[in-house]
Amino acid sequence: MRGRTDAGTRGGPARAARGMAGAAAVLLAAACLAIASPLAAQVPTPLSVLGFRVGADSMLASWRQIDGYLSRLAAASPRVRLDTLGSTTQGRPYLLVTISDPANLARREALMAAQRRLADPRTLDEAGEARLVQTQPAVVLISCSIHSTEIAASQMSLELVRRLATDSALGSALRDVVVLLVPSANPDGIDIVGDWYRRTRGTAYDGSSPPWLWHAYVGHDDNRDWFMLTQVETRLLTRVLYKQWFPEVVYDVHQMGGNGARLFLPPFADPVNPNLDGMIVEATNHVGTAMATALSDAGFTGVQHQSGFDLWWHGGNRTVPARHNMIGILSEAASARIASPVPVGPTDLRQPARGVNYPLPWTGSWWRLRDIVDYELTASEELVRLAARERAGFVRRFVRAGRRAVEAGRTASPRAYLIPPAQRDEGARAQLANLLLATGIEMFRARGPFAVEGRSYPAGTLVIPLAQPFRAHVKDLFERQVYPERRQYPGGPLLPPYDVTGWTLPLTMGVTVDSTRDAVAADLAPVDSVAVTPGRVEGTGNVVLLANRSNGEATAVWRALAAGASVAIAPSSFAASGRTWPSGTLVVRGARAVLDRAAAELGFFAVAVPRLPELAGAPTLRRVPRVGVYRSWNASMDEGWTRWVLERLGVPYTSLADSAVRAGGLRARYDVIVLPSESPAQIRNGRPAGSVPAEYAGGLGASGVEALRAFLQDGGTVVSLDQASLFAIGDLGAPATSVGGGRVARGASGTSRFSAPGSIFAAIVDRADPLASGMDSVAAIFLEASPLLDAGPGGRAVVSFPREGNPLLSGFVQGAELMAGRAALVDAPVGRGDAILFGFSPQHRGQTNGTFKLLTNAILYGAARAASAGGPPAR
Numbered sequence: 001m002r003g004r005t006d007a008g009t010r011g012g013p014a015r016a017a018r019g020m021a022g023a024a025a026v027l028l029a030a031a032c033l034a035i036a037s038p039l040a041a042q043v044p045t046p047l048s049v050l051g052f053r054v055g056a057d058s059m060l061a062s063w064r065q066i067d068g069y070l071s072r073l074a075a076a077s078p079r080v081r082l083d084t085l086g087s088t089t090q091g092r093p094y095l096l097v098t099i100s101d102p103a104n105l106a107r108r109e110a111l112m113a114a115q116r117r118l119a120d121p122r123t124l125d126e127a128g129e130a131r132l133v134q135t136q137p138a139v140v141l142i143s144c145s146i147h148s149t150e151i152a153a154s155q156m157s158l159e160l161v162r163r164l165a166t167d168s169a170l171g172s173a174l175r176d177v178v179v180l181l182v183p184s185a186n187p188d189g190i191d192i193v194g195d196w197y198r199r200t201r202g203t204a205y206d207g208s209s210p211p212w213l214w215h216a217y218v219g220h221d222d223n224r225d226w227f228m229l230t231q232v233e234t235r236l237l238t239r240v241l242y243k244q245w246f247p248e249v250v251y252d253v254h255q256m257g258g259n260g261a262r263l264f265l266p267p268f269a270d271p272v273n274p275n276l277d278g279m280i281v282e283a284t285n286h287v288g289t290a291m292a293t294a295l296s297d298a299g300f301t302g303v304q305h306q307s308g309f310d311l312w313w314h315g316g317n318r319t320v321p322a323r324h325n326m327i328g329i330l331s332e333a334a335s336a337r338i339a340s341p342v343p344v345g346p347t348d349l350r351q352p353a354r355g356v357n358y359p360l361p362w363t364g365s366w367w368r369l370r371d372i373v374d375y376e377l378t379a380s381e382e383l384v385r386l387a388a389r390e391r392a393g394f395v396r397r398f399v400r401a402g403r404r405a406v407e408a409g410r411t412a413s414p415r416a417y418l419i420p421p422a423q424r425d426e427g428a429r430a431q432l433a434n435l436l437l438a439t440g441i442e443m444f445r446a447r448g449p450f451a452v453e454g455r456s457y458p459a460g461t462l463v464i465p466l467a468q469p470f471r472a473h474v475k476d477l478f479e480r481q482v483y484p485e486r487r488q489y490p491g492g493p494l495l496p497p498y499d500v501t502g503w504t505l506p507l508t509m510g511v512t513v514d515s516t517r518d519a520v521a522a523d524l525a526p527v528d529s530v531a532v533t534p535g536r537v538e539g540t541g542n543v544v545l546l547a548n549r550s551n552g553e554a555t556a557v558w559r560a561l562a563a564g565a566s567v568a569i570a571p572s573s574f575a576a577s578g579r580t581w582p583s584g585t586l587v588v589r590g591a592r593a594v595l596d597r598a599a600a601e602l603g604f605f606a607v608a609v610p611r612l613p614e615l616a617g618a619p620t621l622r623r624v625p626r627v628g629v630y631r632s633w634n635a636s637m638d639e640g641w642t643r644w645v646l647e648r649l650g651v652p653y654t655s656l657a658d659s660a661v662r663a664g665g666l667r668a669r670y671d672v673i674v675l676p677s678e679s680p681a682q683i684r685n686g687r688p689a690g691s692v693p694a695e696y697a698g699g700l701g702a703s704g705v706e707a708l709r710a711f712l713q714d715g716g717t718v719v720s721l722d723q724a725s726l727f728a729i730g731d732l733g734a735p736a737t738s739v740g741g742g743r744v745a746r747g748a749s750g751t752s753r754f755s756a757p758g759s760i761f762a763a764i765v766d767r768a769d770p771l772a773s774g775m776d777s778v779a780a781i782f783l784e785a786s787p788l789l790d791a792g793p794g795g796r797a798v799v800s801f802p803r804e805g806n807p808l809l810s811g812f813v814q815g816a817e818l819m820a821g822r823a824a825l826v827d828a829p830v831g832r833g834d835a836i837l838f839g840f841s842p843q844h845r846g847q848t849n850g851t852f853k854l855l856t857n858a859i860l861y862g863a864a865r866a867a868s869a870g871g872p873p874a875r
């Protein structure tokens with residue numbers, strides 16, 4: 001069962017027919033045994049298959065058990081179809097359960113085609129719309145446990161499917177509703193968390209979180225990936241959403257902390273993103289309050305609305321659909337300790353005050369996995385019943401919102417976005433276009449040159465007209481966010497944003513995108529995918545000069561090193577092949593064929609010359625650098641993203657656990673050690689003793705800090721990212737100072753403290769510095785709780801903020817005046833080694849292609865410096 005990579009189907013109409021025949025036999029037996037429902041008799045219960053009741057204390061179904069049970073249901077019930085969409089990062093089957101009336105399942109392809117037309121009203125005439133409003137079921141998608149410690153929903157899903165398969169009232173509702181159920185949006189995490197839970201169950205660590213990410217790379221940030229689509233799991237479900245089913249409602253089932261309200265449901269909190277259709281916001285409120293009403297009717301209490309979850313941020317499992325005219329619902333249940341019950345006594349419980357957003361305070365004293373299952377089950381079933389009751393309204397609203405988006409795109413500015421060809425980073429250009437296409441955005445390629453608003457564009461320019469139904473999605477990705485400052489009261493403390501405040505992709509990815517107020521008149525061909533335009537190495541000879549403009553060139557350099565080439569970073573400008581090459585040019589000797597292939601594949605241009613004198617003073621690499629990436633037991637997402645970006649760029653590395661650092665002797669094994677962003681206390685202290693088994697407790701500790709100091713003294717390079725730079729300064733003695741760094745705490749006071757809670761800024765790059773190889777003189781950089789830096793004695797500021805004006809490009813900043821002239825990237829020599837301090841996230845969530853290069857430069861340059869510093873002295 002594991003490791004299946006095909007998109008396979010189990011159950012469905014063929015089995016449904018057999019199931020119906022079987023049902024007749026069971027019906028006879030049921031009559032004798034007085035069993036209420038003939039369907040219930042043939043559809044196994046979770047208890048009969050798992051051996052325990054869903055939500056039983058301390059019991060969790062593994063992914064194999066979930067798959068096995070759903071397979072049994074699909075085989076037994078004509079209402080249930082089970083598809084494997086593909087294979088997860090770790091090779092588990094990614095499952096989608098489709099549950100509806102058998103007649104609907106039999107015409108599934110036709111229903112999907114009709115959803116596509118509803119999603120794009122330009123394809124519907126009045127009669128066609130009227131017919132679909134009469135006949136088309138509403139489609140709702142329920143996604144469970146994308147966050148794997150929030151595991152109840154994955155268990156609940158088993159009981160939900162059985163209820164939908166057997167309950168007669170729900171069966172009637174399913175004539176008007178198609179339910180798409182994702183039992184987990186991160187199947188790997190169900191086992192990562194489940195295995196850890198079973199390992200620690202009944203020990204002192206019962207109910208603790210695992211000391212590693214519950215996804216190979218991204219952990220909790222798997223719900224930050226829904227426009228960037230870096231991970232395979234995101235891509236699999238995105239295809240269902242915007243290529244196949246176009247559901248009217250997407251319900252994302254989560255959990256939160258355990259001490260407050262029992263369940264959050266919409267209405268969401270302010271602010272509302274300006275690109276969201278108010279009609280969809282109203283409908284979201286409506287669905288949330290219908291769920292809450294069903295819960296209170298059934299005797300549940302403790303449901304809260306309008307707490308911290310807002311409608312501003314883009315990138316989540318519910319927020320990207322909301323920009324596709326879909327109703328995005330979130331529920332957040334109070335958590336148990338994974339599957340272990342928790343007492344919630346009056347002193348632990350911090351309920352909100354009773355009010356319109358919390359009308360029924362909770363009165364319990366224990367909280368169990370089964371409680372979460374019951375709340376989520378009730379909310380899910382109400383969604384199905386509501387979608388059936390109001391089917392026509394859901395269908396009509398979806399069409400209307402699409403029409404409104406198309407109309408707005410015809411009349412409001414901008415009318416279109418333009419992505420010209422021949423950009424600095426061809427790979428980023430193609431990636432940006434493809435992630436838009438994958439999320440259902442309509443795009444065209446100009447067959448010939450054209451002009452708009454007095455600007456000329458060549459053939460090959462990509463054109464995205466905004467008169468399209470998913471306009472809000474692309475507009476919100478391309479425009480600059482202006483986050484409305486919100487304070488508890490005028491002049492009072494800031495209300496912290498829910499997540500990042502700015503995400504403008506052309507800025508983070510370093511891709512030029514123009515907008516136009518005029519409609520584009522050009523000969524346009526529709527595009528369904530964008531390939532990288534091949535580049536090439538021009539000229540003859542085995543010395544290749546790389547301007548290092550693209551990330552493809554960074555990848556090529558690592559391939560060349562692996563093939564035995566040497567790489568030098570030009571310390572100043574020089575002449576070759578009839579032109580002047582700037583400082584930072586990469587000179588690669590001895591891997592022409594490798595670079596020819598890489599240029600064609602990755603889309604960059606380079607120049608070869610037969611010979612070039614050695615460049616005096618050039619940092620040079622003659623072998624593949626040995627790179628370590630520190631991996632704490634805090635399960636750092638930034639660490640995961642760092643690995644993901646390095647792997648994507650082809651930079652080999654070794655992960656370094658606390659014990660490997662503490663063991664010392666690092667310089668003999670590594671040239672560069674990367675410290676992903678974590679606070680100094682997290683790095684030093686790790687998880688407290690007693691909270692996890694001893695081998696995962698304690699962080700680097702004094703011996704680890706000492707080992708890193710020795711690594712620097714011995715000529716190694718430490719590259720610290722974001723908050724880890726505070727550790728490099730405070731604990732490793734990197735000569736630099738810092739201001740700020742950390743989140744805007746809820747209720748934090750003060751108006752001058754610097755805080756950039758996920759925002760994009762313009763920064764000035766010292767292009768003469770080897771660390772800036774290939775960069776432009778101004779870069780858009782992403783700060784999230786990042787510190788501002790000042791270079792100390794002997795250090796250099798490589799990237800810094802302008803001395804005047806507010807450098808904010810997108811999102812929100814507090815205390816911008818503190819940024820003036822401060823550094824965001826500092827090269828700080830320590831002993832014979834070097835600390836390269838980032839005061840921003842060069843690899844933020846895999847989205848910042850425009851600054852990946854600063855990270856690869858730091859590793860390349862750091863390793864070359866380490867090579868020239870020599871190895872460790874004999875001791």
Ligand SMILES: [Zn+2]
Nearest residue numbers: 147150254255
């Ligand atoms: Zn969550």
